Amino acid sequence: MLTCKEFLTELTDFLDEKTTTEIRAKLQRHITECPNCWVICDTTKKTIQVYKGMESCTIPEDIHSRLMAAVERKIAAGKK
């Protein structure tokens, strides 16, 4: 049986489905036997999900306009 610490170390690969089948089976077994790690695994998965659903970042309008103006000047200067 894995220790909780070993489980945590593998958690990122487990959630990203990057472990080998053998390790995956061990991790699966750990969470069926360890309620704490089950909760940590489940809530970490939900953490990633809520951030994935976060609306895409919009740039402030003033910063966008200044960037476009600066780049236009830069390109124009390069063409001379």
Next chain:
Amino acid sequence: MATEAIPAPPVATPGNEAPSDELDLVARAKGGDGAAFSVLINRYEGKVFRLAMNITQNREDAEDVLQEAFFKAYEHLDQFQGNSKFYTWIVRIAVNQALMKLRKRKSDRTISLDEQIDTGEDMVVREVAAWDPDPEERYSRDEIHTILTEAIDGLLPIYRTVFTLRDVDGLSTEETAEALDLSVPAVKSRLLRARLQLRDKLTRFFKRKGDDAFAYM
């Protein structure tokens, strides 16, 4: 000066190549087509600005980083080979620019994103409580936005940056490593810490009503 160098073109990683329309846009931009370069800017400026904010935590600095990153990218377009996505490349440039800003601000030449990294203590799981099946439904969109933003702002810059690139922007672990000039194991361990810390912070808001913390201990 070494710090002025722009990152070397990344090595090819199968599957991480730029989409073909990007190669086309870059080729046209190289030929002086400003409109093509504008398309690339519009595609990535929001993410680059957020990244710059994550690292500098200052609006003016982040704006400078944004402009300098796209200037540098434009000047060095011929070095972009299409072995990686344009975004991975511009992130690398932006991270370099952001670190230079921090160095100037703190007059510390050795600063890196990893400078304040903790040593294991930050992997501690403080609160173990099951969440609601749909934790977001208890809050309005604005409230959720505030909760998520404040949680992420409470992380160290390196964790915030790794988490944002990997889990919010959806880069692979390898692309994140390439963008931040870290090893793959370094990205993985930082990502784990970031995820666990965020989980801990969000539990306060999302745990099932009536459940005490440590109910499962």
